[in-house]
Structure formats: structure tokens, C-alpha cells
Amino acid sequence: MSTTIAQVARYAGVSPSTVSYVLTGNRPISEATRTRVEAAIRDLKYRPHAGARSLRSSRTNVIGLVVPFHRPHDVSALPFIGAIAAASYAKGFNVLLLTADRGAAEIDRVVRSAMVDSLIVLQINLHDDRMEVLTDLDRPVALIGIPDDTHGLPCIDFDFHGAAALCVAHLADLGHRSVAYLGQPQLMYDRGTAYVQRALEGAREAAERHDMSWSTQPCEATRAATDRAIRDALVRQPDLTSVMVFNEPALPHVLESLASSGKRIPEDISVVSIANEAALTGTRPAVSGVSIPAEELGTAAAEMVLSAPAGPSPDTEPVLLPPIFVRRDSDMPLGS
Amino acid sequence: MSTTIAQVARYAGVSPSTVSYVLTGNRPISEATRTRVEAAIRDLKYRPHAGARSLRSSRTNVIGLVVPFHRPHDVSALPFIGAIAAASYAKGFNVLLLTADRGAAEIDRVVRSAMVDSLIVLQINLHDDRMEVLTDLDRPVALIGIPDDTHGLPCIDFDFHGAAALCVAHLADLGHRSVAYLGQPQLMYDRGTAYVQRALEGAREAAERHDMSWSTQPCEATRAATDRAIRDALVRQPDLTSVMVFNEPALPHVLESLASSGKRIPEDISVVSIANEAALTGTRPAVSGVSIPAEELGTAAAEMVLSAPAGPSPDTEPVLLPPIFVRRDSDMPLGS
DNA sequence: CTGAAAGCGCTTACAG
DNA sequence: CTGAAAGCGCTTACAG
Numbered sequence: 001m002s003t004t005i006a007q008v009a010r011y012a013g014v015s016p017s018t019v020s021y022v023l024t025g026n027r028p029i030s031e032a033t034r035t036r037v038e039a040a041i042r043d044l045k046y047r048p049h050a051g052a053r054s055l056r057s058s059r060t061n062v063i064g065l066v067v068p069f070h071r072p073h074d075v076s077a078l079p080f081i082g083a084i085a086a087a088s089y090a091k092g093f094n095v096l097l098l099t100a101d102r103g104a105a106e107i108d109r110v111v112r113s114a115m116v117d118s119l120i121v122l123q124i125n126l127h128d129d130r131m132e133v134l135t136d137l138d139r140p141v142a143l144i145g146i147p148d149d150t151h152g153l154p155c156i157d158f159d160f161h162g163a164a165a166l167c168v169a170h171l172a173d174l175g176h177r178s179v180a181y182l183g184q185p186q187l188m189y190d191r192g193t194a195y196v197q198r199a200l201e202g203a204r205e206a207a208e209r210h211d212m213s214w215s216t217q218p219c220e221a222t223r224a225a226t227d228r229a230i231r232d233a234l235v236r237q238p239d240l241t242s243v244m245v246f247n248e249p250a251l252p253h254v255l256e257s258l259a260s261s262g263k264r265i266p267e268d269i270s271v272v273s274i275a276n277e278a279a280l281t282g283t284r285p286a287v288s289g290v291s292i293p294a295e296e297l298g299t300a301a302a303e304m305v306l307s308a309p310a311g312p313s314p315d316t317e318p319v320l321l322p323p324i325f326v327r328r329d330s331d332m333p334l335g336s
Numbered sequence: 337m338s339t340t341i342a343q344v345a346r347y348a349g350v351s352p353s354t355v356s357y358v359l360t361g362n363r364p365i366s367e368a369t370r371t372r373v374e375a376a377i378r379d380l381k382y383r384p385h386a387g388a389r390s391l392r393s394s395r396t397n398v399i400g401l402v403v404p405f406h407r408p409h410d411v412s413a414l415p416f417i418g419a420i421a422a423a424s425y426a427k428g429f430n431v432l433l434l435t436a437d438r439g440a441a442e443i444d445r446v447v448r449s450a451m452v453d454s455l456i457v458l459q460i461n462l463h464d465d466r467m468e469v470l471t472d473l474d475r476p477v478a479l480i481g482i483p484d485d486t487h488g489l490p491c492i493d494f495d496f497h498g499a500a501a502l503c504v505a506h507l508a509d510l511g512h513r514s515v516a517y518l519g520q521p522q523l524m525y526d527r528g529t530a531y532v533q534r535a536l537e538g539a540r541e542a543a544e545r546h547d548m549s550w551s552t553q554p555c556e557a558t559r560a561a562t563d564r565a566i567r568d569a570l571v572r573q574p575d576l577t578s579v580m581v582f583n584e585p586a587l588p589h590v591l592e593s594l595a596s597s598g599k600r601i602p603e604d605i606s607v608v609s610i611a612n613e614a615a616l617t618g619t620r621p622a623v624s625g626v627s628i629p630a631e632e633l634g635t636a637a638a639e640m641v642l643s644a645p646a647g648p649s650p651d652t653e654p655v656l657l658p659p660i661f662v663r664r665d666s667d668m669p670l671g672s
Numbered sequence: 673c674t675g676a677a678a679g680c681g682c683t684t685a686c687a688g
Numbered sequence: 689c690t691g692a693a694a695g696c697g698c699t700t701a702c703a704g
Contacts, residue, residue: 014674017674017675021699024699027674029673045448049696051698052699055696057700069418069422075411081417094432094446096431096432115430221618223618223619281558282558282589283558283589338681351692353683353684354691357684357690363689365690369689388681389682391696391698392684393682
């Protein structure tokens with residue numbers, strides 16, 4: 001089959017243990033033998049057998065990544081996965097893909113069979129039924145998303161609550177007295193996904209704080225749905241002057257729905273949004289708001305799990321990446 | 337640490353080999369001992385150590401999945417990944433994520449270190465520089481995408497060539513004499529991604545076959561880019577009556593660009609497209625065309641690799657999933 | 673600075 | 689139908 005340490009040792013004229021110590025770096029080696037061993041490794045294209053290594057050292061150098069593959073697919077997951085994979089590979093770790101569909105049992109199975117050293121869980125619910133398994137795991141874990149009770153596990157997320165509040169506060173600063181919040185599909189709320197709820201809360205609190213008239217509704221990412229949502233919002237808030245959208249694939253449809261309701265953007269209605277930067281800048285007008293630093297978040301999560309201790313620890317504080325509001329062409333001061 | 341076979345054997349009062357044979361099913365076992373052993377496994381929450389198992393059996397039950405995480409992210413990859421993961425898990429296989437960025441070296445490394453039994457490669461180029469490594473691998477491989485020369489490796493893809501031809505032929509059947517093809521960003525062409533090229537060829541050939549006036553250009557998924565693309569197309573083909581779009585995230589923008597050029601859909605311009613079904617049905621008007629069966633393709637690829645023999649074999653024919661044209665509200669007969 | 677040896681947890685011929 | 693034993697390829701005390 002494949003080359004083994006024994007073969008490399010024979011080829012280099014040294015003992016197997018010497019080869020192993022060259023690989024691990026756990027022992028001083030003379031320059032001459034190191035060179036000979038390294039040449040043998042190259043010549044024979046030797047690669048350590050991952051299974052043997054994990055059996056002996058009980059380390060796999062594999063991170064388990066739990067990804068939500070729900071339908072409709074949440075396309076915003078892809079940059080996270082890419083960033084986590086890139087960051088992991090850069091540090092010499094591989095990524096095993098787990099699907100969230102199978103819940104806690106899947107996590108338990110993979111960890112108990114010693115396939116992964118640690119875990120990153122990608123979409124956390126406020127009340128997440130995987131928390132118990134994750135705390136009992138005795139492996140480093142990083143959660144992307146903040147549950148109601150972190151149980152002392154390391155969590156990281158973009159500050160969706162703050163981002164939404166920032167968007168609404170910006171509208172208030174421009175003099176707007178009313179805002180309609182168009183959110184995610186009902187399904188996402190039903191699942192209890194943490195960031196979806198936190199964004200809604202952040203927006204609602206900011207609207208209350210600024211004494212704005214407020215309405216909200218879930219929304220599918222189709223033109224028919226945004227038409228309905230905008231029409232309903234205009235019925236509920238006849239004097240509506242601003243819309244906040246937290247639904248990336250629906251964003252272009254929302255702009256169209258407003259336009260075909262006879263609302264000019266930004267002259268009649270100001271629009272702000274939370275989405276990936278490309279989605280905000282790809283429309284016309286380009287949409288003001290906060291972009292989600294998916295790459296940064298994924299990279300940070302990978303680094304976090306690689307330095308995290310196993311198991312919960314009581315003083316672990318959730319990490320929140322701060323939102324930055326960028327003004328573009330979809331908003332203007334009221335009545336200007 | 338974790339429970340071992342020896343512990344299960346002691347608990348159940350049988351020999352370790354008996355426990356192992358219960359697990360593998362490679363030996364007849366009396367009903368009584370099987371029951372006792374299974375109870376012990378449950379009580380002790382035993383899971384076989386994956387590394388030990390792979391060391392001994394040289395099988396890992398892991399499929400390596402090579403995914404293109406290019407920027408801008410190709411969001412259409414997500415349903416493929418999801419379907420492959422689901423199908424693999426359903427058959428008792430786990431999925432190790434590899435990034436295409438590191439090319440052939442990454443594949444070689446992971447296979448040589450015995451981390452995977454087999455490989456699925458997600459986005460194949462016409463001239464793919466990974467073919468040599470893949471043929472030398474001596475592991476089952478399935479390519480999603482068809483290279484110019486398959487080297488006898490099993491390939492599967494949606495028939496993008498046929499799908500594009502079907503779309504254009506439909507326009508011709510409606511009496512259209514001209515078509516503008518809006519494709520993927522230039523980057524995708526530069527990479528030589530097979531399906532992107534094949535769709536373009538299929539459309540071009542069909543246009544020639546039906547004697548239609550024809551133009552094509554790459555297109556970014558922004559409103560500014562679709563505006564430019566539509567304007568250019570109307571300059572090159574002043575009597576343009578139909579547009580074919582193969583760029584899912586650009587589709588809503590294209591409809592808007594046409595509208596703001598004063599073109600009604602479908603009265604002035606018929607539009608057809610290849611995209612995921614949700615993208616075709618989410619717009620207004622809903623777009624006629626061919627939807628990409630991502631789930632079906634991913635599932636088929638997973639099944640393919642699990643039944644494929646190792647290495648190339650000369651009589652392996654590429655598998656193409658057939659396109660189906662569905663008429664919606666974006667097209668009509670010319671001059672009706 | 674180097675080597676011989678034990679043992680990680682499995683699977684499977686071999687023997688009964 | 690069942691058990692005792694070898695060995696997969698590594699890492700690391702132990703001995704020199």
C-alpha cells in the first residue's frame with residue numbers, strides 16, 4: 001500500500017524511532033540524520049497514517065464542523081464554511097462535515113468514535129438541545145451563535161442585536177418616525193435560531209427607544225412575498241418612511257416591491273439592511289447598512305476552537321464582533 | 337477515556353473477538369450472546385475507535401469532498417454539499433471537506449495519509465490539472481463535472497449543454513430570431529469550469545442551428561453589471577427579442593435592467609434561464625427555463641463513488657442528468 | 673544523539 | 689458457535 005515509517009527508516013539507514021522523532025520534533029536530532037531522513041520521506045512520498053497516529057496519540061487533527069443544511073438552503077452559510085475550512089487547513093487541521101439534521105446524536109457518535117478532536121457548531125438556537133451533549137463532550141468546542149445559556153462554552157458571533165439597533169438608530173437620526181422590519185422566513189423563527197431573534201430584538205428595542213412606529217413580519221425570498229409584505233406594512237403604517245430588511249436573498253425583491261408600490265428610494269422610503277457586503281452593493285440603489293463579516297467570523301471561530309480548553313469553564317464570555325454601519329444610496333433624512 | 341471492545345467483552349462476559357464479530361457481522365453468533373453483547377454496547381455507550389479500525393482494516397468510511405471555495409462564493413455549491421453529506425451519512429459514511437484552492441497536492445496528502453476511502457470532486461475544469469493525481473490514486477473517485485478527457489474516471493453532471501440548447505430551441509420554437517446570452521462572471525470562464533463552458537456552447541450551437549442572431553457576454557451579479565450587459569446587447573442586436581440568463585444571482589437584476597430599459601417581459605422580450613428552481617419561481621414574472629437538480633446530482637454522486645471501483649477503467653461513460661424545460665411567465669411567441 | 677520495545681484498539685485468520 | 693493471538697503503523701517512555 002502506502003509507505004510506512006519502517007520503510008523510510010530502512011531507506012535512510014536509521015531506526016524507526018529516529019524517523020518518528022524527526023516527524024514529531026520531540027527529540028534533538030543531528031543535522032546529518034535529519035537531512036537523510038527528510039530526503040527519504042521525500043523520495044518515498046511518505047505520509048503518516050492518520051489512523052495509526054490517532055490510535056497512538058489520541059489526537060486526530062480533525063475539527064468537526066456542524067452545518068445546518070436545512071431547506072431552503074441558507075446560502076449565507078457558505079462563506080462561513082469556506083473561512084473555517086481555510087483557517088483550519090492553514091493550521092494543519094482537517095474538517096469533517098456534520099449535518100445538524102441529526103442533532104446531538106450525530107455529534108455524540110462522531111466524538112465517541114474519536115474522529116475529531118474538537119467541534120465548531122455553526123447555527124445555534126436560543127434554546128439549543130445540543131448544549132448538554134456539547135458540555136459533556138470533554139473536547140474543545142466553539143459555538144458560532146450565542147444561546148440563551150452558554151453553559152460556559154466558548155461562543156462567538158457577529159453582534160446581530162447591535163447591528164440591527166445601529167440600522168434603526170441611523171434611521172431615527174435621519175428623522176424617520178416609522179420603520180417596518182422585514183425579516184427571515186417564518187421557518188427560521190420557528191427553529192429559534194439565535195441570530196435571527198437577536199436582530200429582531202435589537203431593531204425593536206431601538207425603535208422603541210427612539211419612539212418610532214414599528215411593525216414586523218417574516219418574509220420569504222420571493223417577489224410575491226415581498227410584494228405582500230410591503231403592502232401589509234403600508235396598510236399598518238400608512239405614513240411609513242423607512243424599511244429595514246434582514247433577509248439577504250429577498251433584498252432585491254424588496255426594492256422592486258417598493259418601486260412598484262410607487263415608492264422612490266430614498267426619496268419616499270429609506271431602506272437599510274444587514275447582509276453580506278456583495279448583496280448590499282449589488283443592488284440599485286446600493287443599500288446602506290451593516291455587512292456581515294462572515295470570513296472574519298469563520299476564521300475567528302477556527303482559531304478559537306484550536307486554543308479552547310476542553311469542556312465548559314464558568315468565566316468564558318461570548319465574543320461579539322462589532323457592527324459597522326456604512327452609508328450608501330438607499331437612505332436620506334426625512335423631508336429633505 | 338472512551339470505552340473499548342475489551343471493556344465491553346468483560347461486561348458482557350464474552351471474548352473480545354466475539355464482540356468484534358457482533359459488530360462486523362462476519363461470523364454467525366448465537367442469539368443469546370448477541371443480545372448480551374448488544375446490551376453491553378448500549379450500557380457502556382461503546383463506539384468503535386475510528387483510527388484503530390482504519391489502521392486494521394484500511395477502511396475509514398470517510399469520503400473526501402473537494403469543494404471550490406472561490407470568491408465570490410458560488411452559492412449554488414451549497415445544495416450539492418448538503419445532498420452529498422446527507423446521502424453519505426445515510427449510507428454510514430462521513431464527509432471530510434477539502435478545499436480546491438490547494439489543488440492536487442491537498443488531495444494527494446489526504447489520500448496518502450489514509451484519511452479517506454474515496455473522493456468526490458465538485459467542480460471540474462475542462463482541462464483539469466487534478467486528473468493525473470486522481471487517476472493515480474487507486475481509490476474510488478466520482479467527478480461532478482465532465483472534463484475534456486475523463487481518463488476513464490466516473491463522471492456525473494447535469495446536462496448543462498443540453499439544458500442551454502433546450503432553452504434556446506424553445507425560444508426558436510416561439511419564433512424568436514435573436515437571443516442574447518448573459519453568462520457567468522468572467523472569472524468563471526477564466527478558470528475553465530466545465531459546466532459554464534458547456535452551457536455556453538449548447539446555447540451557441542442551438543442559436544446557430546436555428547439561424548438566430550446571437551451575442552454573449554460574461555456578467556457579474558450586480559444591477560450595475562446587468563444594466564451594462566443589457567445595454568450592450570441592445571446595441572449589438574437592436575432587434576433583440578429574447579434573453580437567456582445563466583447566472584442565478586444576477587437573474588432578478590436582469591429582469592429589472594430590462595424593465596428599466598423600457599422592455600416589458602414577456603411582451604417585448606422573452607427571458608429563459610438555467611438556475612435552481614427557487615430562483616426561477618421567486619421572481620416576477622416567474623422565469624421559464626430549466627432548473628438544476630442539485631440534490632439529485634449530489635445524491636447520485638455519493639452513490640456513484642460508493643459503488644465505483646478504484647482507479648480508471650476504459651469503458652466508464654460519463655452520466656448526464658437530463659434537463660427538463662418548464663414554461664412559466666417570462667416568454668411568449670414572437671409577435672403574438 | 674540513537675535504538676529496541678511496548679502498546680494504542682481494532683479485525684481476522686487460526687484453532688477448537 | 690467461540691476464544692487466544694498476531695499485527696495494522698504509529699509514539700514515547702526506557703535504556704544506552
